[in-house]
């Protein structure tokens with residue numbers, strides 16, 4: 320059965336929300352600062368808006384989905400994503416936090432492009448990006464699902480830990496997914512619109528970015544966060560650092576981060592500075608024999624990042640601790 324569009328936000332219990340929060344890597348929102356309306360995008364590019372977030376046009380047949388879960392406490396979509404429509408195929412990037420979020424974006428895609436999504440790509444396994452797949456089913460038709468084999472394996476494992484009963488169609492969709500090879504670029508032509516799917520890693524063991532030229536756009540998954548301190552729970556920090564550097568472009572580019580408003584090259588430079596400062600703090604703590612928790616208590620965001628949001632105090636410790644773990648050390652010292 321296909322859940323109705325209004326299902327998620329109203330129907331989730333607090334416990335489910337907490338579970339999703341930890342599955343998503345976003346952490347608990349209790350006590351978090353409310354996100355200010357921080358987008359610098361002009362109002363005129365917005366083609367849809369709701370308590371869940373907004374859709375902005377980035378080019379002919381190209382739109383970003385920017386979720387604003389903290390603005391009105393609406394978690395329907397929760398992560399960012401996109402819609403890319405050629406004459407042959409309509410691709411939605413991410414399946415969002417649940418079937419209701421996926422359905423909302425699918426309906427927007429149909430309204431904007433004239434067609435229900437034919438393809439859905441999930442950038443990585445976290446629940447806020449992966450839990451909506453079954454919401455894309457309509458009538459007898461299901462879109463093609465794209466993800467890496469590692470992402471599929473991690474989603475199936477995470478699904479096994481969920482305590483709500485899942486629509487069996489979800490497992491069928493996962494089992495039938497088209498697998499993105501772990502190396503090399505996959506070129507897709509949606510009909511007059513070319514895009515590149517680039518496998519990467521760092522935020523998790525497997526992340527992919529979706530990249531376009533002219534207009535220059537990178538859908539970053541959670542490799543980039545904007546105006547929010549990222550969760551390093553599953554992060555391989557040296558790989559994250561490498562991926563973030565390699566997805567940056569010389570040309571003026573719109574970066575669609577996994578969370579937070581659309582980012583410019585300057586925003587991505589600030590994010591790079593942030594992860595570098597985490598690395599420097601971790602390395603000097605390791606050198607002086609300071610435990611990660613103690614180093615985290617002293618850690619301050621670089622000046623350029625004042626005003627960024629930190630969902631939980633523990634995020635600094637998790638971030639610094641990720642370097643300890645990668646270097647084979649115990650974060651407790």
Ligand SMILES: [Zn+2]
Nearest residue numbers: 343344445541
């Ligand atoms: Zn994530």
